[in-house]
Amino acid sequence: MTEPAPHPDAPLLEVEDLSVTYRAGDREVHAVRGVSFSLEPGEMLGLAGESGSGKTTVALSLLRLLSKNARVAGEVRFRGEDLLTADWRRMRAVRWAEASVVFQGAMSALNPVRSIGEQIREAILLHESVGEEAARRRTAELLDSVGVPASRAGNYPHELSGGQRQRVMIAMALACRPQLIIADEPTTALDVIVQAQILRLLADLVRDHDISLVMISHDLAVLGETCERLAVMYAGRMVESGPARQLIQDPRHPYTNALSSAFPVLGDPASRMAPAGLPGDPPDLSTLRPGCSFAPRCPQVMEACTEREVALWPAGDERLSACLRVLPDYPDQHQEQHLAARVGARSGS
Amino acid sequence: MTSPAAEQGPVLEARDLQVVFRSRGRRGPARAVDGVNLTVGHGEIVALIGESGCGKSTLARALVGLARPTGGEVRHRGEPLGYSMSALREHRRDVQLVLQDPGAALNPRQNVYDAVAEGPRLHGLRAGLTERVASSLTRAGIRPPENFFERFPHELSGGQQQRVVIAGALALEPSVIVADEPVSSLDASVRGEILRLILDLREQYSLSALVVSHDLGLAWNIADRVAVMYLGRIVEVGPVSQVLLEPQHPYTKALIDALPDARRVEPPAALPGEPPDPTSVPQGCRFHPRCPVRAAMPAGDARADLCLTDPPLLSADAQRRLVACHFAEDNPSAADSPTAAEASSIPENVSEAGAAGEPSTISEGARR
Amino acid sequence: MVRFARAYVQLPTGVVGALILVGVAALALSAPLFIHPSDLSVSKASGPLLHPPLDGYPLGTDQPGRSVLDLVIWGARPSLTIGLIATALTVLVGSSIGLMAGHYEGFVSRSLMHVTDWFIALPSLPLAICLAAVLGQGAVSITIAIAITSWTGTARLVRAQALAVEARPFIERAKALGASDRQIMLRHVLPNVAPLILVSSTLTIASAILSATTLTFLGLGDPTDVSWGTMLNQAFGQGAVTGGAWWYLLPPGLAILVVVLGFTMVGRAVEQILNPKMENRR
Numbered sequence: 001m002t003e004p005a006p007h008p009d010a011p012l013l014e015v016e017d018l019s020v021t022y023r024a025g026d027r028e029v030h031a032v033r034g035v036s037f038s039l040e041p042g043e044m045l046g047l048a049g050e051s052g053s054g055k056t057t058v059a060l061s062l063l064r065l066l067s068k069n070a071r072v073a074g075e076v077r078f079r080g081e082d083l084l085t086a087d088w089r090r091m092r093a094v095r096w097a098e099a100s101v102v103f104q105g106a107m108s109a110l111n112p113v114r115s116i117g118e119q120i121r122e123a124i125l126l127h128e129s130v131g132e133e134a135a136r137r138r139t140a141e142l143l144d145s146v147g148v149p150a151s152r153a154g155n156y157p158h159e160l161s162g163g164q165r166q167r168v169m170i171a172m173a174l175a176c177r178p179q180l181i182i183a184d185e186p187t188t189a190l191d192v193i194v195q196a197q198i199l200r201l202l203a204d205l206v207r208d209h210d211i212s213l214v215m216i217s218h219d220l221a222v223l224g225e226t227c228e229r230l231a232v233m234y235a236g237r238m239v240e241s242g243p244a245r246q247l248i249q250d251p252r253h254p255y256t257n258a259l260s261s262a263f264p265v266l267g268d269p270a271s272r273m274a275p276a277g278l279p280g281d282p283p284d285l286s287t288l289r290p291g292c293s294f295a296p297r298c299p300q301v302m303e304a305c306t307e308r309e310v311a312l313w314p315a316g317d318e319r320l321s322a323c324l325r326v327l328p329d330y331p332d333q334h335q336e337q338h339l340a341a342r343v344g345a346r347s348g349s
Numbered sequence: 350m351t352s353p354a355a356e357q358g359p360v361l362e363a364r365d366l367q368v369v370f371r372s373r374g375r376r377g378p379a380r381a382v383d384g385v386n387l388t389v390g391h392g393e394i395v396a397l398i399g400e401s402g403c404g405k406s407t408l409a410r411a412l413v414g415l416a417r418p419t420g421g422e423v424r425h426r427g428e429p430l431g432y433s434m435s436a437l438r439e440h441r442r443d444v445q446l447v448l449q450d451p452g453a454a455l456n457p458r459q460n461v462y463d464a465v466a467e468g469p470r471l472h473g474l475r476a477g478l479t480e481r482v483a484s485s486l487t488r489a490g491i492r493p494p495e496n497f498f499e500r501f502p503h504e505l506s507g508g509q510q511q512r513v514v515i516a517g518a519l520a521l522e523p524s525v526i527v528a529d530e531p532v533s534s535l536d537a538s539v540r541g542e543i544l545r546l547i548l549d550l551r552e553q554y555s556l557s558a559l560v561v562s563h564d565l566g567l568a569w570n571i572a573d574r575v576a577v578m579y580l581g582r583i584v585e586v587g588p589v590s591q592v593l594l595e596p597q598h599p600y601t602k603a604l605i606d607a608l609p610d611a612r613r614v615e616p617p618a619a620l621p622g623e624p625p626d627p628t629s630v631p632q633g634c635r636f637h638p639r640c641p642v643r644a645a646m647p648a649g650d651a652r653a654d655l656c657l658t659d660p661p662l663l664s665a666d667a668q669r670r671l672v673a674c675h676f677a678e679d680n681p682s683a684a685d686s687p688t689a690a691e692a693s694s695i696p697e698n699v700s701e702a703g704a705a706g707e708p709s710t711i712s713e714g715a716r717r
Numbered sequence: 718m719v720r721f722a723r724a725y726v727q728l729p730t731g732v733v734g735a736l737i738l739v740g741v742a743a744l745a746l747s748a749p750l751f752i753h754p755s756d757l758s759v760s761k762a763s764g765p766l767l768h769p770p771l772d773g774y775p776l777g778t779d780q781p782g783r784s785v786l787d788l789v790i791w792g793a794r795p796s797l798t799i800g801l802i803a804t805a806l807t808v809l810v811g812s813s814i815g816l817m818a819g820h821y822e823g824f825v826s827r828s829l830m831h832v833t834d835w836f837i838a839l840p841s842l843p844l845a846i847c848l849a850a851v852l853g854q855g856a857v858s859i860t861i862a863i864a865i866t867s868w869t870g871t872a873r874l875v876r877a878q879a880l881a882v883e884a885r886p887f888i889e890r891a892k893a894l895g896a897s898d899r900q901i902m903l904r905h906v907l908p909n910v911a912p913l914i915l916v917s918s919t920l921t922i923a924s925a926i927l928s929a930t931t932l933t934f935l936g937l938g939d940p941t942d943v944s945w946g947t948m949l950n951q952a953f954g955q956g957a958v959t960g961g962a963w964w965y966l967l968p969p970g971l972a973i974l975v976v977v978l979g980f981t982m983v984g985r986a987v988e989q990i991l992n993p994k995m996e997n998r999r
Binding site for chain 2: 050051161162163164191192193194195196197199200218219220221222224225255258259261262263264265266267268271272273274275276277278279281282297
Binding site: 413415434437438441442445446448449450453454455456457458459467468471472514517518521 | 885886887889890891892893894895896897900904905908909
């Protein structure tokens with residue numbers, strides 16, 4: 001294998017200026033526009049956004065799992081190697097063995113006519129030259145580590161509950177000891193209590209095995225509980241990124257603010273009898289107008305917003321925001337607030 | 350109920366309601382709803398919270414008259430609901446259902462006008478139909494309504510679809526809406542708008558609502574009272590701020606602890622196991638196999654046996670909150686509660702069963 | 718509807734099929750304008766007897782001396798009529814039974830499906846012979862025989878689709894709005910099943926025309942009628958096969974082939990447009 005030697009302190013994953021365009025008939029849908037981020041070994045990054053924000057497209061493009069009508073531009077470097085130009089044989093080796101995916105619908109991502117044990121074994125045998133017996137043993141260990149009794153290896157997906165199926169999906173993702181796991185809405189269809197169990201499990205496993213995680217969800221709170229760093233996407237662009245807790249409690253982009261107040265904190269008097277939402281709908285990504293894509297729905301829109309769309313701009317310690325208001329040319333209350341918050345954070349630590 | 354002021358009584362009420370489904374194969378019957386008492390007062394918004402399979406959707410359907418109770422009764426404005434064709438039609442005119450996935454709840458071959466006009470047409474309200482449709486759409490926040498008449502569901506966004514579904518319900522001028530997970534399939538930023546619409550409708554037209562959801566945040570956002578359901582029973586019910594901020598039942602506590610919260614450093618231990626199966630309801634307290642309170646008791650504690658044998662009754666505390674747990678504290682911080690006003694809209698049957706302000710119990714079989 | 722038409726004209730099979738059918742229908746409808754009944758009368762026929770194509774008789778003549786061309790054109794009328802009426806009956810009976818079996822649960826649904834199964838087992842040929850014995854030979858008994866044996870397919874198809882539609886939430890919404898069973902079936906289930914019924918009926922017409930021809934060929938039709946089936950029957954009886962009178966046998970056979978092909982092509986094209994799974998792919 002002509003695998004390039006990884007840089008000792010290079011990020012595990014670097015995405016640079018990633019753009020994805022889908023062809024749908026005679027229209028072009030700009031699903032992802034110029035997204036960049038990086039992931040250190042062992043880091044957990046949460047990618048938040050609504051349906052149509054491009055978050056799932058970003059995740060799938062990391063492993064080149066997009067459909068044929070997608071055109072991808074930019075760079076995805078995994079341990080220094082550009083995956084977008086790698087040949088297919090190399091790509092297949094990377095998939096699962098080095099980076100694996102936990103899909104959202106565990107019922108549809110598992111083959112209904114084969115037992116879960118067989119499916120996990122298959123993943124191991126495909127990528128590693130181990131014997132049937134060793135694979136069987138590893139399968140039992142994996143099931144055990146995700147909290148499913150190893151005795152259930154002979155069960156079929158429909159014989160398991162939703163939570164157990166999601167656990168099996170996680171076991172499959174861990175099967176070849178990857179360095180990166182991409183989890184696409186891993187808890188969406190689950191109940192609150194089971195969701196809490198799965199999030200806990202995922203966080204523990206990733207920490208114990210020193211795996212990096214990219215987790216995708218529409219629920220900022222879910223991401224905030226698991227990930228250290230969050231990135232928020234809207235209409236194909238990354239609009240804000242930063243440390244999880246800061247980003248949720250003190251958003252620097254009005255869209256992040258809307259997203260974080262959509263699911264209220266119990267006991268917060270501001271949200272009692274006052275559900276927070278945004279008027280309108282996300283824009284049509286096939287006909288993009290100039291200016292900030294969020295401007296038509298933005299509660300703090302300024303005149304300049306309809307003309308200028310800004311890239312991610314430093315907005316505090318380790319924080320970036322793509323809102324005009326964080327630029328030095330638009331000093332306003334929001335800017336002052338965030339400066340005050342920074343001072344507060346420093347004196348607190 | 351022989352209350353003299355029927356208007357002031359609950360608009361919709363479940364009394365000892367039971368819905369049992371015969372299941373196929375070797376399994377026993379599924380006790381989806383198993384002895385539920387719940388009221389929705391005039392202009393009140395009640396949230397019914399529970400995990401999937403707890404029976405909350407079945408309860409909602411029974412209240413609308415879509416699922417037929419096998420025991421107990423549904424009362425509408427104090428009158429028991431009959432199940433003749435005409436009684437059901439009358440009931441459905443006043444109690445409307447709003448479903449979870451608006452994309453699927455609209456007939457793909459019906460345009461917006463026909464979807465909203467369907468209810469009035471079915472009930473023979475043909476006079477001024479266009480105005481009725483237009484005003485329902487306006488009230489549901491689709492403006493200007495005329496521009497949407499000819500559109501088909503797939504040409505609308507998820508939020509617009511849900512508004513059309515709500516407009517279809519409003520077209521019959523109901524007094525209660527039963528909404529089954531009305532926002533769970535919508536995007537986060539649209540969710541608040543739909544919830545605000547439910548609040549506005551209550552404010553402007555005194556529309557009562559029972560909102561069924563798995564989402565405690567929704568209850569905090571819009572509900573006056575909240576009922577928590579587990580395995581076919583209501584385990585805790587009361588004013589939102591009491592139940593959600595000072596939960597008494599261990600299951601309610603577990604639900605609240607399970608909410609993701611970025612401010613938390615270390616997540617608390619999640620409740621083990623998954624929602625059990627309504628075809629095999631445990632003896633005694635149905636929550637006992639997963640109950641952390643019982644698990645924490647020293648081995649051989651005689652009180653723990655109570656959970657195995659006696660189903661706990663919904664008992665009211667001083668704030669007229671009802672909790673079905675043998676170990677709920679009887680009297681949480683009762684004094685100068687900010688929710689005294691909310692507590693006044695309590696279920697009628699509580700005050701019947703026991704003197705107000707004193708801990709009382711409603712016997713399980715009292716009404717059978 | 719406009720969308721449907723626009724998609725339809727882009728399918729070559731559909732366009733060719735539709736042109737064939739329009740041509741055949743125009744000929745059949747206008748036949749009385751240029752063919753006089755006396756031309757078809759056995760006793761008043763004026764041509765040479767069983768003669769190959771010649772001037773004035775482009776497709777030759779039959780045993781009594783009638784023009785084969787006139788016979789083929791006239792023969793389209795009973796064939797198409799029987800096909801259309803039998804299909805209409807099939808669709809009516811099959812769709813109603815299918816819709817009801819899909820809508821009601823338990824006893825009603827089960828008994829309807831049992832009746833359907835019973836009819837599936839019914840052999841069409843003996844049934845047609847029995848009907849002919851009871852109702853007398855002719856177009857009526859053939860039509861009824863075809864309808865009775867082919868509605869079961871439509872019923873099964875409609876029921877399967879209706880069950881899928883019934884499970885969708887908008888049916889529950891309609892119930893919650895106060896709709897009756899009849900209103901749910903007619904306003905919600907039927908419009909969503911209709912495309913499928915349309916597709917299946919175009920294919921049913923083709924097979925009905927084939928069956929009608931078969932049954933008349935076997936002598937169950939009215940022998941005085943002029944249809945493709947009776948033509949083949951008479952050609953057979955008058956020794957056209959052994960006598961090598963290809964001009965007598967070939968035209969009705971080809972006519973049947975062309976018409977059946979036309980309906981099949983239209984059916985496939987309609988299916989391609991209306992089938993939701995195929996639609997998603999566009």
